[in-house]
Amino acid sequence: MGLIDTAALSCGVSGLMLMENAGTAVARAIVRRFRPCRVLVLAGPGNNGGDGYVAARRLAERGWPVAVAPLAPPRPASDAAAAAALWRGPVVAADEGRVQSAELVIDAVFGAGLARDVDPGTVALLGAARRLVAIDVPSGVDGATGAVRGAAPRADLTVTFAGLKPGHLLFPGRALCGETVCAEIGMPAAAFARVETKTWRNTPVLWRLPAPAATGHKYERGHLTILAGPMSGAAILAAAAARRIGAGLVTLAGPDPAGVPPGIIVSRAALDELVTDPRRRVWLCGPGLGVEAAGQTLARLVAAGRAIVADADALTSAAGEAERLRGVAAITPHEGEFARVFPDLQADRLSRARAAAARIGAVVVLKGPDTVIAAPDGRAAINANAPPFLATAGSGDTLAGIAAGLLVQGMPAFEACCAAVWLHGAAATRAGGGLIAEDLADHLPMVVENIKKFNF
Numbered sequence: 032m033g034l035i036d037t038a039a040l041s042c043g044v045s046g047l048m049l050m051e052n053a054g055t056a057v058a059r060a061i062v063r064r065f066r067p068c069r070v071l072v073l074a075g076p077g078n079n080g081g082d083g084y085v086a087a088r089r090l091a092e093r094g095w096p097v098a099v100a101p102l103a104p105p106r107p108a109s110d111a112a113a114a115a116a117l118w119r120g121p122v123v124a125a126d127e128g129r130v131q132s133a134e135l136v137i138d139a140v141f142g143a144g145l146a147r148d149v150d151p152g153t154v155a156l157l158g159a160a161r162r163l164v165a166i167d168v169p170s171g172v173d174g175a176t177g178a179v180r181g182a183a184p185r186a187d188l189t190v191t192f193a194g195l196k197p198g199h200l201l202f203p204g205r206a207l208c209g210e211t212v213c214a215e216i217g218m219p220a221a222a223f224a225r226v227e228t229k230t231w232r233n234t235p236v237l238w239r240l241p242a243p244a245a246t247g248h249k250y251e252r253g254h255l256t257i258l259a260g261p262m263s264g265a266a267i268l269a270a271a272a273a274r275r276i277g278a279g280l281v282t283l284a285g286p287d288p289a290g291v292p293p294g295i296i297v298s299r300a301a302l303d304e305l306v307t308d309p310r311r312r313v314w315l316c317g318p319g320l321g322v323e324a325a326g327q328t329l330a331r332l333v334a335a336g337r338a339i340v341a342d343a344d345a346l347t348s349a350a351g352e353a354e355r356l357r358g359v360a361a362i363t364p365h366e367g368e369f370a371r372v373f374p375d376l377q378a379d380r381l382s383r384a385r386a387a388a389a390r391i392g393a394v395v396v397l398k399g400p401d402t403v404i405a406a407p408d409g410r411a412a413i414n415a416n417a418p419p420f421l422a423t424a425g426s427g428d429t430l431a432g433i434a435a436g437l438l439v440q441g442m443p444a445f446e447a448c449c450a451a452v453w454l455h456g457a458a459a460t461r462a463g464g465g466l467i468a469e470d471l472a473d474h475l476p477m478v479v480e481n482i483k484k485f486n487f
C-alpha cells in the first residue's frame with residue numbers, strides 16, 4: 032500500500048469507500064471511451080482485484096455484459112473480499128480462451144502491491160487480451176520505478192488514482208500504460224499533507240522563470256561564460272540557447288572558436304584571468320571541450336568556487352572519480368556518461384539520479400526520454416514532455432545552455448534544471464519532427480510566452 036493510502040486510512044477515510052470510488056472511476060473511464068461490449072475482469076488477490084470487482088458491478092449496473100475471472104480468492108476479511116461479496120454477476124475460470132473472446136479485458140491483477148515477478152501463466156493470460164484496461168498500473172509494472180517485474184502487458188488505457196506514480200512516467204512502464212487517466216477518489220487533503228512529497232512530474236508549476244527588472248542592465252540579467260574547445264559548435268549551440276532564455280551576456284572562452292554569431296562575445300584571455308572576474312559567477316564546462324582540457328578547467332573552476340554546469344567532456348573527465356564533480360551546481364549526463372562517472376550505481380533511473388545527487392552534492396539531470404532531475408536533498412522530478420526527435424546530435428548541448436542560462440539569472444539549481452528540461456521538450460515539440468539542434472533555441476521565446484499566457 033502506498034504512503035498516501037496509509038495516510039488516508041489514518042485520517043479516518045474508509046478503504047472500502049476509496050475502493051468504491053476507484054472502481055467507479057474505472058467504469059466511468061471505460062464508458063466514456065468504449066461502446067458497450069463483453070467485458071472480462073481478471074481479478075488478483077489484493078485491493079487491485081477489489082477495484083476490479085467494483086468496476087465490474089458498476090459496468091453491469093449500466094447493462095454491460097461482464098464476468099469476473101478471479102486469479103486468486105480475495106484475502107479474507109479484506110476490503111477486496113467485501114467488494115467481491117457485492118458482485119452478483121458471473122464468476123468464471125480464468126483461461127486464455129475466455130480472455131481472447133472478451134471484447135475488453137480489465138487488468139485488476141496486481142497494482143501497488145506487486146511484490147515479485149509475475150508468473151508465466153498470468154503473463155500469458157494478460158497478453159491474450161484484445162483490448163486491455165489496466166487498473167492503477169498494467170500488472171507487472173512497478174509503480175515506484177517503471178520497471179517490469181517479469182513481464183507486463185501493454186494496456187490501451189490505464190486508470191490510476193490520486194496522483195501519477197513514477198512508473199507511469201518512467202520507461203518502460205510509461206510505454207505500457209497507453210492513455211493514462213488519473214482519477215480523483217476522495218483522498219482527503221489531510222492525507223496529502225501528512226505525506227512529504229519529494230517526487231513530482233516536471234511541469235511549470237514546479238518553478239518560476241526569472242523576469243528582467245524594469246531598470247535592469249545586461250550584467251544584472253547574468254553573465255555566462257562557456258568554455259569552448261576544438262568542437263566549438265557545441266559551445267555555440269549552448270550559447271545560443273542561454274541567450275534565448277534570457278542570459279544578459281554570454282562569453283565563449285577559448286583559443287579561437289570558429290563561426291561564432293555576432294552577439295556572442297569571444298574571449299581568448301587565459302582561464303586564470305577570467306576566473307578571477309567576480310561577474311563571471313556561472314560557467315558551462317564540457318561541451319566540445321576535449322576530455323583533458325575539461326578535466327583541468329573543471330578543477331580550476333571548482334577551486335575558484337564558481338557555479339558550474341558540467342556536461343559532456345567534463346563528465347567523462349570524472350570517469351570513475353565522481354568526487355571530482357563535488358562543488359559543481361549541476362551535471363547533465365546521458366546514460367553513457369552517467370555509467371562512466373557512477374559505475375557502481377545500478378538501480379532504477381530515479382534512485383540512481385537521487386543517489387548520484389546526494390553523493391556529489393549537486394543537481395543531477397539524468398537525460399533520456401524520461402529525464403530525471405534530482406537534487407542532493409532528495410527532491411526529484413520526472414520529465415514527460417520530450418518528443419523522441421530530440422535524439423539528435425547537439426540537443427544535449429542546447430539543454431546545458433538553457434540550464435546555465437537560467438542559473439545565471441538567479442534561479443536555484445534544481446528549479447533551473449527542471450525548467451530547462453521542460454522548456455527543451457516544449458521547444459522540440461514546437462519545432463516538430465524535422466528538428467535539428469540549431470532550431471531549438473529559436474523556439475524558446477514562444478514557449479516562454481505561452482507559459483506566461485497560461486499564468487503558471
Ligand SMILES: NC(=O)C1=CN([C@@H]2O[C@H](COP(=O)(O)OP(=O)(O)OC[C@H]3O[C@@H](n4cnc5c(N)ncnc54)[C@H](OP(=O)(O)O)[C@@H]3O)[C@@H](O)[C@H]2O)[C@@H](O)CC1
Pocket residue numbers: 032033036037039046049050051053075076077078079080082106140141142143144145146147148149150166167168192216
Ligand atoms: N489502499 C487504498 O487506500 C487504495 C488502494 N487501491 C487499490 O489497491 C491497490 C493496492 O492493493 P494491495 O496493496 O492490496 O496490492 P495488490 O496490488 O492488489 O496486490 C497484492 C497481492 O498480490 C500478491 N502479489 C504481489 N505480487 C505478486 C506476484 N508477482 N505474483 C503473485 N502474487 C503477487 C500479494 O501477495 P503477497 O506478497 O502478500 O504474498 C498480495 O496478496 C492499488 O494498486 C489500487 O488498485 C484503490 O482501491 C484506491 C485506494
Ligand SMILES: Nc1ncnc2c1ncn2[C@@H]1O[C@H](COP(=O)(O)OP(=O)(O)O)[C@@H](O)[C@H]1O
Pocket residue numbers: 365398399400401402417418419420421422423424425426427428429430455
Ligand atoms: N528518445 C528520446 N525522447 C526524448 N528525448 C530524448 C530522447 N533521446 C534523447 N533525448 C534528449 O535529447 C538530448 C540528447 O542529449 P545528448 O545525448 O547529450 O546529445 P548531444 O551530446 O549530441 O548534445 C537530451 O536532452 C535527452 O534527454
Ligand SMILES: [K+]
Pocket residue numbers: 079138139140141142165166167168169170
Ligand atoms: K493492474
